[in-house]
Amino acid sequence: MARPLRPAAHPRSAIFAPLGDEGRATRVEKRIAEAIYSGVLADGERLPSEPELAAMLGVATVTAREALVALRAQGLVTTTRGRGGGSFVNRPRHPDDAVLNGRLAATSNVELRDRATLYGVIVAGCAEVAAAYAAEEDVALMRELVLAPDETDAARWRHADAELMLSLAALTQSARLTRELVRLEAAFGALVRLPLMDPGFRTGARLRQVALLDALECADGDAARVQARDHVVQSLAWLLAQKAALPGSGATSDSGGH
């Protein structure tokens, strides 16, 4: 019997591989921060000790310590003393738009497209398969997740959209496909739903959600696939435009520029 894994195992060796020389503490910090945001390092997971971390990354212990101090300051790591103590991953709840914009600015266009491609293929595949299994009552339950057009809370839009995608995956009756989506949600879900801060984007997203559910109800796998895919394509287009409008790389401006 397979043990459920959440998030699934990743090529973790890349995180702890030796680094070059310049700006080492910052690079250690950035690499670990990205691993936490993407879910490669799980919430609550214990990080290696300072000397272990230093040895793995090929940096001085003081450098590892400096990086951990910075991660603590960002709230990404908590440290406890005494027996059973250590540094633990603290995955941010509700990362705010400034943090997400910072992540967006720090992600290359190539990586954004790459992640969106994989996520889009999985979501579109889920939609196509789900259409074959969806009964009226399944679709009725999912319709409850579609928010009123005048809802203004971006966090609610994000949560509802995430639940819709998870429900869609579950409808495929495939545990492996669902776990794959869960893994991608942890790595990319927060970014793919950043556009829901934009009321104009929400209007379009809501129409796509409704069209997707209509397609499921008609057991129209082709239409369901197209709608699901477009949902991700539109999000990627918004993210690339937003990123282009953000001042400088690594900036954390939340000015929107849209």
Place this chain on the structure above:
Amino acid sequence: MTVQATHDLEPPAAVVATYFSDVFAHLDAMRAAMEALFANGPVSAAEVSDAVAPMAARTLADPRRMGAGFVAARRALSDKALYLAWWQGENRQLLAEAEAPDSGDALDYTRHEWFRVPERTHRPHVAGPYVDYVCTDEYVLTATVPVLVDDQMVGVVGADTLVETLELMVLPSLRAVGEGATVVNGAGRAVVSQSPRIATGSRVDVARSREALGCGDLEFAVVIPA
């Protein structure tokens, strides 16, 4: 549904009925204990966990069970809005809270069939087959029994069984019947089928089935499809 007993559907029906009556015997003991606990006034998440832990462990002593425990109704506990005193997996790990993978937000499990049906009917229910992304991330059947205090549901006690586990138990007797014999749930979805053409989770036209036999008190039935 015509019930002409040209094939003996009793053995597979009995396998399903016997398995779940054993599950429900465990759940009924848990339900009685939970009702007694809640009858004494406000209950915290820690208190409910302590009370249900040994009973969940007894249920999970049978390796065919994937998870078991008590899941609170919204705001039924004194200190948590949503809470799962639920143990699962090979390590029988406590779940406590279910989170959305992208944001870490609490997932509202009260929308799911295993919670919603007993809440509406006040009756035991077997939900599924469904992919459970709240708890196990597996393809499961979840048996739940409502815990009622003053006719209000304060939560459910339940146990998960992998669909695969039930398949291993019931497929030999379905094969002995032949004719595409299929176990279906109350919604007419295939749970286990002897037919290579009927996928688990797909809908079977139960009304047109040639023969059918209910699985004891369950909403499940063994049918020979048209």
